[in-house]
Amino acid sequence: MWLAVPGLPNALTLLGSAMLLGAFAVLVIAGLLNVFKIIVRSALDYFSSKQRAQRRLWFVQAKRDQVKRLFYFKTTQMKYVNELNRKRLLKRNNRKHIRSLSRSIDKDLLSVKTKLQRSTYQQLQQDNARYRNRQDIKALLELQQKISTLV
DSSP states (O other): OOSOOTTHHHHHHHHHHHHHHHHHHHHHHHHHHHHHHHHHHHHHHHTSHHHHHHHHHHHHHHHHHHHHHHHHHHHHHHHHHHHHHHHHHHHHHHHHHHHHHHHHHHHHHHHTGGGSOHHHHHHHHHHHHHHHHHTOHHHHHHHHHHHHHHO
């Protein structure tokens, strides 16, 4: 009986539970310390001069790419607007020259009016007006050639 200690199993169970709980607490605390250490290391790494320089480089590269794209679109827009203006000016210039050519043909017709028959004269006038309204430079030039050969 003197070897049988009635409270020993209870005490050993309590001691084992306390040790298990202590080991679990140490494991949790070690995990939290590791997480904290990783967070601190990441923050220090993030704010390090090397990382700041890298982020600055990426920012400058992105800005350069943005400026390149903007330059491309601006030049494309300028080319488009310039082409529209060129076409508009060309059209206006062509109309001006057609009016001038038509007036010249009218003067030529007036100078040869007495030498032509009335129907021929009217037909040439109608041709002149029709070609001028159609903006047909080639036909107006041919008409002017025709009038110069009639005389």
